[in-house]
Amino acid sequence: MKTILVIGGTGAQGIPVVKALATNPEYTIKIITRDTTSPSAQYLTTLPSVTLIPGTPYSEPTLHSALSNTDIVFANTNGFALGEKAEIYWGIRLYELCRQHAISHFIYAGLEYGSKLGNFLPKYRCGHLDGKGKVVQFLSAQPTEPMKWSVITSCMYMEALWEFLRPYPDPDADEPGRLVFAAPLGEARCPLICLEDYGRYVRWMVENAEQSNGLELHVATEDVSWEELAATFSEVTGKRAVYKDVTLDEYFSSGIFPDPEAKIGGKEAGRDDATLMSYRDNFSGFWNTWKDQLTQRDYLIMDRVLPDRVRSVREWMGLVGYDGGIGGC
Ligand SMILES: NC(=O)c1ccc[n+]([C@@H]2O[C@H](COP(=O)([O-])OP(=O)(O)OC[C@H]3O[C@@H](n4cnc5c(N)ncnc54)[C@H](OP(=O)(O)O)[C@@H]3O)[C@@H](O)[C@H]2O)c1
Structure with a gap:
């Protein structure tokens, strides 16, 4: 059995990650949440081997307690709640605390470093992209042993439709x-990611740690105009x-x-x-x-990692019965 701590597990991104991990009976999953009675927290407790830890992940005492007897960590810090400065701080601090607790594999939910991709022109400055992007730069400078690290860099959720x-x-x-x-x-093609597949990419990273170690995997379903x-x-x-x-x-x-x-x-x-x-x-x-299409993804790598991934917005619309209304899934 392996124990996985999921930070941000009750969120739009975290729920499909927990669902995908919970399909493997070898995993016990812990989720930190400020509200164990929320509908999403309660839903997650219906999945096999999921337990809730009350508290905020932006607290050292809560993290020390949650990280003890844990093997693997997936972290989606919440830049909208924290702001860029605190998101950078907690991303780096989480890495340090994971090393301290001898975590075997740290998986970070990244976003594109728009400012850097745009030659630091002010028109590209976006705190919630740049904050995660800077943490990814920090991670990329770390060794891949004794703790493995992986980054899954995403984009807007298809579910945002x-x-x-x-x-x-x-x-x-x-x-x-x-x-x-x-x-x-404008005329740009913009990437969107179907969240169910996002969860399955994270499970692949966990289950294929040798291949995902030191990897920043940029994921999307399709670049759509x-x-x-x-x-x-x-x-x-x-x-x-x-x-x-x-x-x-x-x-x-x-x-x-x-x-x-x-x-x-x-x-x-x-x-x-x-x-x-x-x-x-x-x-x-x-x-x-x-x-301005500053970002790029390699769909051949995604096809290899998830051969049965959703390939297009058309396929996704059919699968979820998309009707353009509010809510839905
Ligand atoms: N929206 C998109 O298209 C998109 C795409 C890629 C990446 N992202 C990134 O994903 C992150 C947000 O995650 P999400 O999309 O899953 O959002 P979400 O559905 O709003 O979930 C928010 C998560 O953050 C926690 N949280 C909210 N406010 C908090 C606070 N003040 N203190 C501590 N924890 C708090 C919640 O935990 P509780 O159970 O404690 O409430 C929940 O797990 C952001 O950094 C954003 O940049 C978003």
Whole structure:
């Protein structure tokens, strides 16, 4: 038996990771959560060999206790809760604590280092991408023994098509019922990852530690253009939809964020922390990173790791019965 600690296990990303790991009867899974009674925490306890540890993962006493008698750690730190500075701190500190507790394998949920990929031009600065990206730079400089490390670098969730990426009634439509997928993406192809496969990539890393040691695996289901996304949606659902390429100003005026000037991580770090970025600045860098296609993935590697992976947004829409509504899965 191996014991795996999952940080962020109750989140959108963590749940499919725990589900995938729980299919292996050789694993006992521990999850730190601030609320053991939440629906997601309660759901996870219905899976085999899952136990909850009450507390926050951003606390040394909780981490020391959770890391004792643990073999493997998967960590998705929450940059939206922490802000960039604290996310960098906790990513590096987690690595150090894992070494201290003789963890055999540390798996980190990374994101693209947009600023570095964009030659540090300010238009690409995005705290929640750069924070994880900087932790990945730190990890990449560490030895692969005695503790193995792996990074799974992801992108927007395909499941966000049920949420902030979903289409809405097109105010400019000259035909009734037409929907619009609006995004500040221009002609770019933007990667999306189906979360069930994300969980299976993490299980592969755990089960193939020799191959995943020292590896940063960039994962996505498909690089999708929003023009194709709207067309595919229309074909799959029979509902007419178009893509509207919006400016960043139009995007932030759409009400997508209740207060675009609010600071990300301000609740935890305190609103006066000068390192925090506003939603407007952070997500401007985010969309510019995708719009200018700064990132790349190797789909041949993904095909080798998960031969039965979901290959396209079309396949995903069929599998989940996507209808463009809210919620869904
Ligand atoms: N949205 C995307 O498309 C996307 C894509 C790739 C990566 N990410 C990254 O994923 C991270 C967020 O994870 P997620 O998407 O799984 O989010 P989520 O569904 O909102 O889950 C949030 C997780 O963070 C924990 N959490 C929330 N606030 C916290 C706080 N103040 N203190 C301690 N723990 C807290 C929650 O644990 P409790 O059980 O304690 O509530 C839960 O496990 C971010 O760093 C984001 O950049 C997001």
